[in-house]
Amino acid sequence: MTDTIPATPEEFSVREAFHLVRDLMTPNPWIYWTDFLFHISLGWTAFFVALTSPFFSFWQLVAFVVAVLALYRSAIFVHELAHLKKGTFKVFRITWNILCGIPLMIPSFTYDGVHNDHHKPDVYGTDSDGEYVSFATKKPVEMVGYVLLSVLLPGLLVIRFLILTPLSYLFPSLRKFVWEHASSLTIDPSYKRADDAIRNDHNWQQQESATFFFAALVISCVLLGVLSSNVLILWYLTAFTIFLLNSLRTLAAHAYRNPGQERMSFSEQYLDSINIPGNKFITGLWAPVGLRYHATHHLFMSMPYHNLSKAQDRLVNGLTDNTLYLKTIRHSLIDALKRIWHESSTYQSK
Numbered sequence: 001m002t003d004t005i006p007a008t009p010e011e012f013s014v015r016e017a018f019h020l021v022r023d024l025m026t027p028n029p030w031i032y033w034t035d036f037l038f039h040i041s042l043g044w045t046a047f048f049v050a051l052t053s054p055f056f057s058f059w060q061l062v063a064f065v066v067a068v069l070a071l072y073r074s075a076i077f078v079h080e081l082a083h084l085k086k087g088t089f090k091v092f093r094i095t096w097n098i099l100c101g102i103p104l105m106i107p108s109f110t111y112d113g114v115h116n117d118h119h120k121p122d123v124y125g126t127d128s129d130g131e132y133v134s135f136a137t138k139k140p141v142e143m144v145g146y147v148l149l150s151v152l153l154p155g156l157l158v159i160r161f162l163i164l165t166p167l168s169y170l171f172p173s174l175r176k177f178v179w180e181h182a183s184s185l186t187i188d189p190s191y192k193r194a195d196d197a198i199r200n201d202h203n204w205q206q207q208e209s210a211t212f213f214f215a216a217l218v219i220s221c222v223l224l225g226v227l228s229s230n231v232l233i234l235w236y237l238t239a240f241t242i243f244l245l246n247s248l249r250t251l252a253a254h255a256y257r258n259p260g261q262e263r264m265s266f267s268e269q270y271l272d273s274i275n276i277p278g279n280k281f282i283t284g285l286w287a288p289v290g291l292r293y294h295a296t297h298h299l300f301m302s303m304p305y306h307n308l309s310k311a312q313d314r315l316v317n318g319l320t321d322n323t324l325y326l327k328t329i330r331h332s333l334i335d336a337l338k339r340i341w342h343e344s345s346t347y348q349s350k
Contacts, residue, residue: 033092071100134257160178255273
C-alpha cells in the first residue's frame with residue numbers, strides 16, 4: 001500500500017514533507033528481527049521468573065513489570081505487520097504469531113485488513129472506522145469505560161478462541177457472528193467486520209485453530225496438574241496490564257473530534273492525529289515501536305517504525321512552514337489525556 005500525496009498543498013505541504021523523508025520508506029529486516037526476538041525472549045523469561053518467584057516478592061514484581069513491558073512491545077509489532085508490503089516478511093509474520101500472537105490470543109488476522117481501513121481517507125473517523133470513537137464529543141465517563149474494559153478483554157479472548165471457535169464451526173450462523181463481531185482488534189464495540197477484510201493473513205483459519213489448541217492445551221495441563229493455576233493467573237494479569245497500557249496509548253493517539261457522520265478532509269485527519277516525541281526511553285515504554293509518532297505515521301503510513309524518529313526531526317527542522325505539523329505534538333501522555341478530557345467535558349457543557 002502506498003502513501004497518498006494529496007494535490008492540495010494549501011492544506012498541508014505534504015509534497016515538501018514527502019521529499020524530506022522519501023528515503024526512509026524501506027524497512028530493515030535485521031532491525032525487525034533483532035528488536036522482536038530480543039523483547040519476546042526477555043518477556044517470556046521475565047514471565048517465568050515472576051511465575052517461580054515468591055509471591056509478592058521484590059523480584060516477582062520486577063519480573064512482572066519487565067514481562068509486561070517486553071511483551072507489550074512485542075505485541076505492538078502486529079501494527080507493523082498490518083502495514084508491511086503485502087506478501088513480504090512472511091517468516092517474520094509466522095514467527096510473531098507462534099511466539100507472541102497465539103500465546104497472547106491476538107493472532108495477526110485480528111488486525112490485518114481491519115487496521116488498513118482505519119487509514120483509508122474515506123473511512124477514517126467515520127462510523128465505518130473500527131479504531132475510532134468520537135470520545136471528544138461524548139461524556140468523559142465513556143473514556144473511563146473504555147479503559148476499564150481492559151479488565152475483561154483477556155477473559156473475552158479466552159471465550160472467543162477456546163469456546164466460540166469450535167462452536168462456530170458447528171453452527172454456521174454463529175460462525176458469521178464470530179467473524180463480524182468477535183474477530184477484530186478495534187475500539188468500537190459496534191464495529192462489524194466485512195467478509196473481505198483480509199490483506200495478508202489468508203491463513204487466518206490456521207491461526208484461529210492454533211490459538212484454540214494452545215488455549216486448550218494450557219488449560220488441560222492446569223486441570224491435570226501438569227501446570228500450576230498460577231500460570232493462568234499470571235497470564236491474565238499480564239494480558240490485562242498490556243491492554244490497560246494500550247488503551248491509554250490509544251486515547252492519546254488521536255483527538256477523536258469527528259462525530260462520525262461525515263468524511264474528514266486530509267488536513268482534518270492529520271490534525272486529528274497526535275505525536276508525543278517525549279523521551280525516547282520513557283515514552284517508548286508506553287508507546288513502543290514508533291507509536292509515539294502517530295501523526296507522522298498517519299502522514300506516511302508505509303514508513304517503518306525504526307525511521308519515524310528520524311522523519312520527525314527532518315520534518316520539524318526542514319519544513320518551510322512547520323506550523324501545522326507542530327500542532328499535532330503533545331508534551332506527554334498526561335498532556336494528551338488532559339486535553340481530550342477537557343474537550344469532552346467542554347463539549348458536554350455546551
